[in-house]
Amino acid sequence: xxxxxxxxxxxxxxxxxxxxxxxxxxxxxxxxxxxxxxxxxxxxxxxxxxxxxxxxxxxxxxxxxxxxxxxxxxxxxxxxxxxxxxxxxxxxxxxxxxxxxxxxxxxxxxxxxxxxxxxxxxxxxxxxxxxxxxxxxxxxxxxxxxxxxxxxxxxxxxxxxxxxxxx
Amino acid sequence: xxxxxxxxxxxxxxxxxxxxxxxxxxxxxxxxxxxxxxxxxxxxxxxxxxxxxxxxxxxxxxxxxxxxxxxxxxxxxxxxxxxxxxxxxxxxxxxxxxxxxxxxxxxxxxxxxxxxxxxxxxxxxxxxxxxxxxxxxxxxxxxxxxxxxxxxxxxxxxxxxxxxxxxxxxxxxxxxxxxxxxxxxxxxxxxxxxxxxxxxxxxxxxxxxxxxxxxxxxxxxxxxxxxxxxxxxxxxxxxxxxxxxxxxxxxxxxxxxxxxxxxxxxxxxxxxxxxxxxxxxxxxxxxxxxxxxxxxxxxxxxxxxxxxxxxxxxxxxxxxxxxxxxxxxxxxxxxxxxxxxxxxxxxxxxxxxxxxxxxxxxxxxxxxxxxxxxxxxxxxxxxxxxxxxxxxxxxxxxxxxxxxxxxxxxxxxxxxxxxxxxxxxxxxxxxxxxxxxxxxxxxxxxxxxxxxxxxxxxxxxxx
Numbered sequence: 161x162x163x164x165x166x167x168x169x170x171x172x173x174x175x176x177x178x179x180x181x182x183x184x185x186x187x188x189x190x191x192x193x194x195x196x197x198x199x200x201x202x203x204x205x206x207x208x209x210x211x212x213x214x215x216x217x218x219x220x221x222x223x224x225x226x227x228x229x230x231x232x233x234x235x236x237x238x239x240x241x242x243x244x245x246x247x248x249x250x251x252x253x254x255x256x257x258x259x260x261x262x263x264x265x266x267x268x269x270x271x272x273x274x275x276x277x278x279x280x281x282x283x284x285x286x287x288x289x290x291x292x293x294x295x296x297x298x299x300x301x302x303x304x305x306x307x308x309x310x311x312x313x314x315x316x317x318x319x320x321x322x323x324x325x326x327x
Numbered sequence: 328x329x330x331x332x333x334x335x336x337x338x339x340x341x342x343x344x345x346x347x348x349x350x351x352x353x354x355x356x357x358x359x360x361x362x363x364x365x366x367x368x369x370x371x372x373x374x375x376x377x378x379x380x381x382x383x384x385x386x387x388x389x390x391x392x393x394x395x396x397x398x399x400x401x402x403x404x405x406x407x408x409x410x411x412x413x414x415x416x417x418x419x420x421x422x423x424x425x426x427x428x429x430x431x432x433x434x435x436x437x438x439x440x441x442x443x444x445x446x447x448x449x450x451x452x453x454x455x456x457x458x459x460x461x462x463x464x465x466x467x468x469x470x471x472x473x474x475x476x477x478x479x480x481x482x483x484x485x486x487x488x489x490x491x492x493x494x495x496x497x498x499x500x501x502x503x504x505x506x507x508x509x510x511x512x513x514x515x516x517x518x519x520x521x522x523x524x525x526x527x528x529x530x531x532x533x534x535x536x537x538x539x540x541x542x543x544x545x546x547x548x549x550x551x552x553x554x555x556x557x558x559x560x561x562x563x564x565x566x567x568x569x570x571x572x573x574x575x576x577x578x579x580x581x582x583x584x585x586x587x588x589x590x591x592x593x594x595x596x597x598x599x600x601x602x603x604x605x606x607x608x609x610x611x612x613x614x615x616x617x618x619x620x621x622x623x624x625x626x627x628x629x630x631x632x633x634x635x636x637x638x639x640x641x642x643x644x645x646x647x648x649x650x651x652x653x654x655x656x657x658x659x660x661x662x663x664x665x666x667x668x669x670x671x672x673x674x675x676x677x678x679x680x681x682x683x684x685x686x687x688x689x690x691x692x693x694x695x696x697x698x699x700x701x702x703x704x705x706x707x708x709x710x711x712x713x714x715x716x717x718x719x720x721x722x723x724x725x726x727x728x729x730x731x732x733x734x735x736x737x738x739x740x741x742x743x744x745x746x747x748x749x750x751x752x753x754x755x756x757x758x759x760x761x762x763x764x765x766x767x768x769x770x771x772x773x774x775x776x777x778x779x780x781x782x783x784x785x786x787x788x789x790x
Contacts, residue, residue, distance in 0.1 A: 235736035
């Protein structure tokens with residue numbers, strides 16, 4: 161009976177250790193992957209805002225292309241179209257002679273760009289907060305020396321490699 | 328006997344269980360490998376961020392030359408401090424400047440220096456360009472993302488995490504210290520000072536034709552320097568004199584004649600030189616201080632510099648440019664000396680409509696920088712910068728400057744120089760055929776800059 165008890169105790173201890181580790185792995189894995197996906201989603205938002213900014217200034221460039229006087233020197237025209245910034249576009253002397261609709265478009269684009277800047281900064285801040293959370297959870301997993309650490313880390317990196325289009 | 332053995336066996340069992348339990352909860356013993364020093368890496372990270380810097384200072388409004396120089400000094404120095412602990416030859420300047428709350432790298436732990444540097448530069452650029460156009464702000468973030476995805480492939484998680492945190496915290500501390508320099512902090516928002524009134528009077532600077540813009544950064548001389556001080560001054564300028572044959576008259580005549588000849592198609596090389604070094608026109612190129620980063624970028628590539636060498640070069644360059652800007656602007660507003668355009672129009676016969684050849688806008692207008700002439704900022708920046716280059720590459724080294732290669736708006740064809748000093752001298756001279764400076768502005772600017780560059784080189788960079 162005593163022999164049975166000893167071996168029973170032995171298996172219980174091993175089992176407890178193992179199940180504790182596995183459940184801990186699973187919980188950590190779940191948290192990590194969830195955060196990693198949130199991070200990717202934010203990265204996609206950043207990409208999206210970048211596309212909005214690009215499109216906004218592409219539209220301004222198209223308008224300038226149509227409205228700038230044909231007599232304007234080619235190089236100066238090129239620079240004004242490609243500078244893609246309200247304050248800098250306004251530095252060109254020809255700006256005051258542009259139609260009001262074009263001037264309004266430039267000003268609206270400038271305001272939009274400033275808002276996009278603020279939004280991008282906010283998102284990047286969130287991205288970095290999530291990165292800190294990921295680091296913190298990974299740190300805990302590593303401290304517990306779970307057998308799954310390396311596979312979790314590899315899976316996490318695979319998520320990080322995802323592009324927005326693959327989501 | 329059996330009664331005696333059973334407790335022993337049970338005790339042994341508990342010992343095993345205890346060891347197993349303890350072991351499973353114990354943290355990994357960190358094994359410090361022989362970590363690669365910054366010398367082991369290429370200059371890819373510093374080069375990428377300094378190329379980004381040039382786009383940011385060019386396309387973000389408000390980054391006129393001294394403002395850009397100040398931003399570059401902090402950004403580049405932050406990079407230097409980020410990796411200095413991993414180098415064998417360099418030392419930190421944080422204590423030298425009494426910068427508070429700067430974290431130090433733990434010598435017993437491993438860091439991945441490219442990761443530290445990436446995060447430090449990202450934090451710094453984001454801080455110093457808060458008004459960057461959205462597309463350029465995105466470039467900062469994207470550069471970080473691209474580098475980090477690459478670095479993570481081969482890095483243990485804890486090394487990556489520790490490295491990025493260290494770079495971020497260090498950059499944040501130095502950025503916070505930069506904000507205590509009230510005269511320079513956020514100066515991109517206030518290039519002019521509505522309360523400033525130019526002193527006026529014969530020979531004094533005033534807003535110039537055709538835009539009559541307000542004085543640029545009239546109190547920039549109060550900005551923090553890294554090595555230069557109030558002893559970095561220029562000699563008194565020539566006394567104002569309208570009499571033909573006097574030294575000032577002759578210098579003005581030289582400017583006038585060169586510009587007039589250029590306008591009739593002559594002096595081709597002088598015009599090339601004038602355009603090649605101008606960097607005056609916002610939007611068109613980087614600033615005259617940024618120019619020296621463009622030069623440094625070419626040298627980093629050409630000399631295949633390692634990460635630590637490039638980072639140290641950029642840090643010295645940034646400080647030299649910052650101090651050159653501060654002292655040149657201090658002296659400009661100490662003397663408030665007029666620009667050639669005002670002298671020539673007022674004094675030279677039949678030249679009331681005379682103008683420079685700077686930044687043609689297509690409508691027949693040309694411009695003059697909106698601040699006093701003496702000493703030349705271009706000359707001061709370039710002299711300080713080449714002193715740094717000489718310290719790295721030697722006084723007898725030269726280069727082909729290709730930083731405007733391919734430009735069609737002006738003659739940016741590469742120019743070859745036997746020495747860096749030739750570059751500074753030609754840059755200083757270029758202001759005369761452009762029509763915006765007297766010879767004395769260029770000469771004294773060079774002397775001022777050389778002295779500042781020497782002081783930057785004498786800072787305790789090396790162990």
